[in-house]
Amino acid sequence: MIIPTLDDMQNAHKRIKPYVHETPVLTSSYLDELTGARLFFKCENFQKAGVFKARGASNAVFSLSEDMLEKGVATHSSGNHALSLSYAAGRRGIPCTVVMPRTAPQAKKDAVMGYGGTIVECEPSTSSREAIFAEVVAKSGAEFVHPYNDPRVIAGQGTCSAELIEQVESLDAVIAPIGGGGMVSGTCLTLSNLAPNVKIYAAEPEQADDAARSFRAGHIIADDAPVTVADGLKVPLKDLTWHFVSNHVTDILTASEQEIIDAMKLIWKRMKIVMEPSSAVPLATILKNKDTFAGKRVGVIITGGNVDLDLLPWLKN
Amino acid sequence: MIIPTLDDMQNAHKRIKPYVHETPVLTSSYLDELTGARLFFKCENFQKAGVFKARGASNAVFSLSEDMLEKGVATHSSGNHALSLSYAAGRRGIPCTVVMPRTAPQAKKDAVMGYGGTIVECEPSTSSREAIFAEVVAKSGAEFVHPYNDPRVIAGQGTCSAELIEQVESLDAVIAPIGGGGMVSGTCLTLSNLAPNVKIYAAEPEQADDAARSFRAGHIIADDAPVTVADGLKVPLKDLTWHFVSNHVTDILTASEQEIIDAMKLIWKRMKIVMEPSSAVPLATILKNKDTFAGKRVGVIITGGNVDLDLLPWLKN
Numbered sequence: 001m002i003i004p005t006l007d008d009m010q011n012a013h014k015r016i017k018p019y020v021h022e023t024p025v026l027t028s029s030y031l032d033e034l035t036g037a038r039l040f041f042k043c044e045n046f047q048k049a050g051v052f053k054a055r056g057a058s059n060a061v062f063s064l065s066e067d068m069l070e071k072g073v074a075t076h077s078s079g080n081h082a083l084s085l086s087y088a089a090g091r092r093g094i095p096c097t098v099v100m101p102r103t104a105p106q107a108k109k110d111a112v113m114g115y116g117g118t119i120v121e122c123e124p125s126t127s128s129r130e131a132i133f134a135e136v137v138a139k140s141g142a143e144f145v146h147p148y149n150d151p152r153v154i155a156g157q158g159t160c161s162a163e164l165i166e167q168v169e170s171l172d173a174v175i176a177p178i179g180g181g182g183m184v185s186g187t188c189l190t191l192s193n194l195a196p197n198v199k200i201y202a203a204e205p206e207q208a209d210d211a212a213r214s215f216r217a218g219h220i221i222a223d224d225a226p227v228t229v230a231d232g233l234k235v236p237l238k239d240l241t242w243h244f245v246s247n248h249v250t251d252i253l254t255a256s257e258q259e260i261i262d263a264m265k266l267i268w269k270r271m272k273i274v275m276e277p278s279s280a281v282p283l284a285t286i287l288k289n290k291d292t293f294a295g296k297r298v299g300v301i302i303t304g305g306n307v308d309l310d311l312l313p314w315l316k317n
Numbered sequence: 318m319i320i321p322t323l324d325d326m327q328n329a330h331k332r333i334k335p336y337v338h339e340t341p342v343l344t345s346s347y348l349d350e351l352t353g354a355r356l357f358f359k360c361e362n363f364q365k366a367g368v369f370k371a372r373g374a375s376n377a378v379f380s381l382s383e384d385m386l387e388k389g390v391a392t393h394s395s396g397n398h399a400l401s402l403s404y405a406a407g408r409r410g411i412p413c414t415v416v417m418p419r420t421a422p423q424a425k426k427d428a429v430m431g432y433g434g435t436i437v438e439c440e441p442s443t444s445s446r447e448a449i450f451a452e453v454v455a456k457s458g459a460e461f462v463h464p465y466n467d468p469r470v471i472a473g474q475g476t477c478s479a480e481l482i483e484q485v486e487s488l489d490a491v492i493a494p495i496g497g498g499g500m501v502s503g504t505c506l507t508l509s510n511l512a513p514n515v516k517i518y519a520a521e522p523e524q525a526d527d528a529a530r531s532f533r534a535g536h537i538i539a540d541d542a543p544v545t546v547a548d549g550l551k552v553p554l555k556d557l558t559w560h561f562v563s564n565h566v567t568d569i570l571t572a573s574e575q576e577i578i579d580a581m582k583l584i585w586k587r588m589k590i591v592m593e594p595s596s597a598v599p600l601a602t603i604l605k606n607k608d609t610f611a612g613k614r615v616g617v618i619i620t621g622g623n624v625d626l627d628l629l630p631w632l633k634n
Binding site: 026046275310312 | 591
């Protein structure tokens with residue numbers, strides 16, 4: 001296990017600068033009143049490829065050695081890492097193969113293909129995904145860029161909170177959604193070094209709460225195929241992300257499906273931004289845990305904006 | 318007819334500064350490639366009350382004389398001016414009555430009431446609206462703030478492009494949607510004085526093209542009850558807005574309902590922002606008139622973001 005360092009994050013920041021946006025921080029006086037906190041939304045939905053994962057993917061792709069360029073990169077992903085890696089590979093002009101669940105939103109499949117990536121479909125379970133992916137890599141010889149359990153990826157994701165603490169002074173806490181833990185690990189890497197007084201919270205769907213249960217048990221618990229509207233958060237922690245989560249996270253909070261959908265619609269309505277269900281989990285948990293955040297200055301990572309506009313969750317019933 | 322001057326706009330800018338946002342300008346490399354132009358989206362969907370009209374309404378409310386404060390303000394509006402005036406009146410702590418079509422989106426009615434405004438409903442035609450409004454003003458003695466044919470309102474709307482030309486250098490053109498012409502008139506007021514080389518375009522739904530027909534005829538043509546998805550753009554030009562439009566606008570371009578809906582969905586999908594159908598009309602017309610804008614630096618006013626999230630136009634069919 002290679003644990004990325006502050007140097008790795010800072011090198012990543014220089015490396016990926018030409019390929020990613022410094023995303024804006026938005027505020028909402030309405031949501032501040034509603035929560036009793038001061039919320040600073042770091043809008044990675046405006047990031048390249050529509051998601052923070054463009055950071056980690058770009059760092060992995062642009063740190064590849066010359067001799068690997070022809071074989072390219074490959075990965076498995078519920079969607080956002082897939083299109084981020086396709087984006088980054090496209091910018092470097094190398095091939096990219098992604099194994100995606102056949103149930104992934106069509107918008108994400110279209111985006112992967114739009115960036116020039118090649119899709120191989122699997123069943124919507126971790127076991128199927130990993131089996132089919134092994135075949136792909138054996139055949140192509142491509143460099144595996146794991147969606148989150150990769151030091152290059154975590155170092156890249158860490159650049160998000162490096163920007164955030166430059167953009168917003170004196171934060172008391174940062175909260176991000178947690179699936180495999182890539183964004184949270186990057187946040188831990190950066191803040192534990194550069195702003196160790198800032199508390200780090202993770203937010204997770206009740207219906208995919210393996211990270212919260214792992215956190216309380218003290219070891220990784222993995223579910224095979226959880227069902228949640230927050231489709232980016234179904235994957236389990238791995239050793240590298242567990243290292244950061246277990247050492248640096250203050251707490252992992254959860255929210256129900258309806259609370260996530262309500263928070264998502266509330267953000268769309270009041271902040272006028274398009275973001276994914278996954279990105280609404282932090283606000284949903286803040287609304288449930290007002291005492292924890294009252295009077296605090298809280299960075300809230302809006303992780304991505306790749307949602308199928310024909311299948312909005314509040315219109316399903 | 319009192320024609321607002323550059324001084325009026327500049328005084329408005331100082332007056333309303335505490336009550337409105339300097340909204341951000343967003344860009345999209347995807348939409349630049351698609352159109353062949355360089356587009357700078359001035360995001361008034363992020364404005365207070367979710368719409369540029371907070372500017373004009375705030376200028377009118379905060380320039381009211383002391384002796385009018387108790388009677389307050391009143392207006393008729395298809396929605397956005399209603400909630401903007403309610404917002405501004407709320408900030409000054411004075412009463413606000415608005416006459417709204419009973420068919421106005423529920424999201425807009427809720428927002429008016431949320432800001433403390435009182436709603437009186439009328440039929441969805443200009444004639445009904447004006448008749449019922451006359452009764453309201455006769456009873457209350459409130460100060461009428463017209464949604465657009467008011468020099469205080471036009472001076473307020475002009476602050477939007479005053480910001481835009483500070484934020485973006487060397488624009489070749491600015492394009493805004495046109496209904497009654499308040500935003501376009503404010504744009505004309507500001508740019509004809511401060512940036513006279515910038516061409517001003519207006520964009521209108523084909524199904525509510527009274528401004529385009531007026532422009533070609535050389536006099537105001539008004540339709541009573543046009544039907545379009547761009548519900549903010551159904552109202553006709555009036556003498557004051559006609560003055561600015563007829564003197565300073567280069568052309569008025571139109572788009573079909575489907576073109577407007579497609580452009581709206583495209584902006585949501587690629588730019589990750591929530592905006593109204595009205596705000597999509599400029600991009601729809603740019604996509605139809607690529608030769609006009611190719612290679613040009615174009616400011617595009619995203620006028621507002623108050624859309625009913627349960628009634629998205631691409632989900633109606």
